[in-house]
Amino acid sequence: MTQQYALRVMDTHAGGDVSRIVLGGVKALPGANVREQMVYLRDHADDLRRLLLEEPNGIPEMSVDLIVPPSQPDAVAGYVIMEVMGYPIYSGSNTLCTATAVLEAGLVEKQEGEQCFVLEAPAGRVEVSAVVENDVVRSVTCEGLPSYIDTVDAEIDVPGIGRVTYHVAYSGGFYALVDAEMLGFSLVAAEERQLAETAHAIVEAIRRAHSFVHDTLGDVGPLPFLHFMGPVETLAPGYHRARSATYVHPGVICRSTTGTGTSARLALMNHQGLIEPGDRLETESLRHTRFIGEFVARETVGTRQVVKNTITGRAYVIAETTLIANADDPMIEHLRLDHVIEPRRR
Template sequence: MELQLPPHEGEELSVVDMHTGGEPLRIIISGYPEVKGDTVLSKRRYVREHLDHLRRVLMFEPRGHYDMYGALMVDSELPEAHLAVLFLHNEGYSTMCGHAVIALGRFAVDYKLVKQPQSPETQVNIHCPCGLVKAFVEYSDGKTGGVRFLSVPAFAFATDVAVMVEGFGEVTVDISYGGAFYAFINAQRFGLDVTKSRTRDLVDAAAAVTKAVKSQVKLHHPTSNDLAFLYGTILTDGKDDHSADPTANICVFAEAQVDRSPTGSGVTARVALQYHKGLVQLNQIRTFQSGATGSQFTGKAVHETTCGDFKAVVVEVSGRAFYTGVSRFVQESEDELKHGFLLK
């Protein structure tokens, strides 16, 4: 029996849900009005200023949850882009999301956003707020598989930065950019283990670091002020030297939101940081494991480049995404909670 909503008043929103390494992605298919702006970054500003209620509808309860993540497809100003995307989460709008790029790559091929898919890989050009990201989707006999993507230029912004963290005193962090800025610190500094400690304790430590860095360190990006903000903190197991063994981390971003995946943009930033320190060489593959779920991405620096005055690298990240469902959401006009709520 096909289920249909009974007669109702209110706007409808349609989505396709996926996950990459356990991290959800809600791809918005319909229900948004026109997103105005000449560039993807200006569209990001527009939805933040004029359509933020729809982010809350889809990310917050009762349709979402504290750690939901979303992707809104918009038009790109770049002729080579197959699609452009804005990233949504519990606090607002990111500039890059690797787990979403992996899912969107597969989605774009399956939903015919790429007209003539090729075997063994189909290239999908995804215009993110941080720039054009090229994804490559395994494709054979009409079926999609794993995805790898090449990042925008990634670079170490600053290393061994001392900050005063409330409740922990002075700590030393590294700051690196992989489409978004992250602070990196070994979880052992807080007496924690990224794979064994309580998630609540890891969140508290990471959130305290994020708050300290935001208040004490001024970030800048060579191409746009819209990119110059700290997205979150990544706690690591400290295993940064090249090894065939996985290295684990857990990312706490936005409003203390926990990434279930190894974090694609975080892996990008971490590889750039390891390369900057001479701990990995070009094309040395590392496996990165999520401290939350145990899921894995691989990452490697593929070639050197620049970003303004920064020496940078392009990083390749690989992973797999899976479909979890298709949904139609409604905002009934008499529902007092139709705009969503967020329990902290």
């Protein structure tokens, strides 16, 4: 009899970015905390990520969040983030989706009004505030990672494009930030393919020329993200809006503006003297979906000026299902699943 594996999943989206939340079916992972469990998956069980993000079960534009036991004593759940580029230690849109899923799945009992709880990402403890109205999760606000500027006004020659000016921020991953108008973009949906091709060329050029090291985490891998920045419009004192698009290497333009992309832009605006603590930036995607980043505080850590921030958005549940993987399916038979997914009970 062919072996089958079953995963309980809840599909969600925030700003158009689909996050598949894995609620059950995965065996207990080694590791004293969420970061160590992430490392185990990355180094020994990456077939789970491939199963859920590759055909026939997924597409590279999706993300996966695996619910795991937390190590933080006040955390209600841990979550490991899986994307086409690998295993980011933090993601704003994935955190919005995971927070919504733990409420909708009953891991945290929903309460009318505002309720606060803690999740544990691979990056560590994350405070979350959710607003529930008529038993519906209307919005979620989560901590963004403390963000800083690593590089300002660097230039690089990009084959087929020419000389490009860029900045680099850290906001949960290293981001190249580029001016969209300087590259001829208006940041509309019709430009999506060209944006991806342009970003791919820029990221490849930067990767060949430079590596980036986090002040405390050390080497976190090659540059994975690029954020196209539209012009900033001030709608009211302390409230700004900008069109934007985030690229994930290789080849993906995110449907949302992304939480980490918004945090990176806040760090740059702080560096440029354009915002003060308490100010907010509303980023708008190619699909007109929006996240709101708030500049909470400015701190000095070592030689860096670090921006503490929050990200606010809304996630929607779009499916709840049991995903079945058949071991003899030619589309997935090359994947090793038995050491990480529980066999299906018939």
